[in-house]
């Protein structure tokens with residue numbers, strides 16, 4: 001290390017690994033990201049259209065800037081030759097059979113995350129629940145370890161079965177708390193009205209999940225369009241991509257909004273064009 005470097009620069013050098021990992025996921029060309037969420041099985045089991053994770057993931061991964069999975073799916077269903085950065089889900093402890101999903105602990109170590117060469121680790125926090133404190137302490141511990149090893153930590157503001165919680169008041173609180181405890185990145189939900197208040201109150205980049213499958217493709221594109229235009233750096237989306245009958249067309253249309261500033265109308269055109277091609281994909285982005 002050059003000890004004559006001003007303090008700030010040497011700090012950045014120490015953070016090189018963390019920044020490099022982040023820039024593999026949030027693309028420097030656009031400052032945005034399309035993350036593909038396939039970690040649902042850790043509490044939902046073999047969810048519809050994710051029964052065979054490799055079959056679901058393989059055609060989509062060339063279009064994703066990051067792939068979110070658990071270590072079991074990573075080891076067994078993801079080809080180590082694929083070049084897509086991985087976000088490793090490291091929290092769990094409950095299943096959909098229980099009413100309260102908030103009772104989570106850390107389920108994979110930082111050592112394993114590094115061994116798996118992932119680009120970030122992710123955990124859920126459950127603000128306002130019985131296990132709020134426990135999940136925030138999990139986050140604090142993970143951030144301490146992440147800082148030590150240059151590993152970004154993504155906090156997910158989970159709502160469990162209480163989907164109605166997804167309003168600006170609740171999400172602003174949850175996202176801000178995640179950032180205050182030290183998350184480098186936050187995954188939350190889009191909400192109307194006032195999503196920009198959620199973004200403005202959170203000093204770290206935000207991505208949005210899609211939630212359960214929406215009625216139409218155009219509803220999904222609107223959600224993505226509004227989220228990025230109100231300040232999200234992108235999406236970490238699952239069911240609205242791979243539960244669609246044309247998942248590749250979906251992810252390509254979402255990429256157009258996130259990385260090329262396409263409008264909802266333009267995204268529908270991309271979707272229609274790509275879905276006509278069926279499941280056989282021809283052009284893979286660099």
Ligand code: 5RP
Nearest residue numbers: 037040209210211237238239
């Ligand atoms: C599961 C998750 C999912 O990754 C997240 O909800 C995104 O997926 P979807 O778009 O299907 O909601 O955190 O716990």
